[in-house]
Amino acid sequence: MTDEKELQEFYSQTDNELLQIIETQCMLLATIAEICEPEYRTYDDELIDMNFVKGYAYKVILASQKKLLKYIKGYNINIDNQDKDGHQQT
Numbered sequence: 001m002t003d004e005k006e007l008q009e010f011y012s013q014t015d016n017e018l019l020q021i022i023e024t025q026c027m028l029l030a031t032i033a034e035i036c037e038p039e040y041r042t043y044d045d046e047l048i049d050m051n052f053v054k055g056y057a058y059k060v061i062l063a064s065q066k067k068l069l070k071y072i073k074g075y076n077i078n079i080d081n082q083d084k085d086g087h088q089q090t
Helices: 002-011 017-035 045-080
Strands: none
Touching: 017 045
């Protein structure tokens, strides 16, 4: 029960949805790394499934990073277009 509460507090630290997605996928990868050890697996087929999930998690992280980078670049362009008083330059 306390683990769930700690996880909820951890996720509430970030307001950006893309950062939350990246954090979630990193936690998933960490969990898979822990259970990938042969002593925890009961079937070799599980390794194939874990590798599939890891590959998908990396793809989600990369896609999120690309969107986040576009967001940051757009934010920087908007800031650069404003003068010191906060007025839009023409």
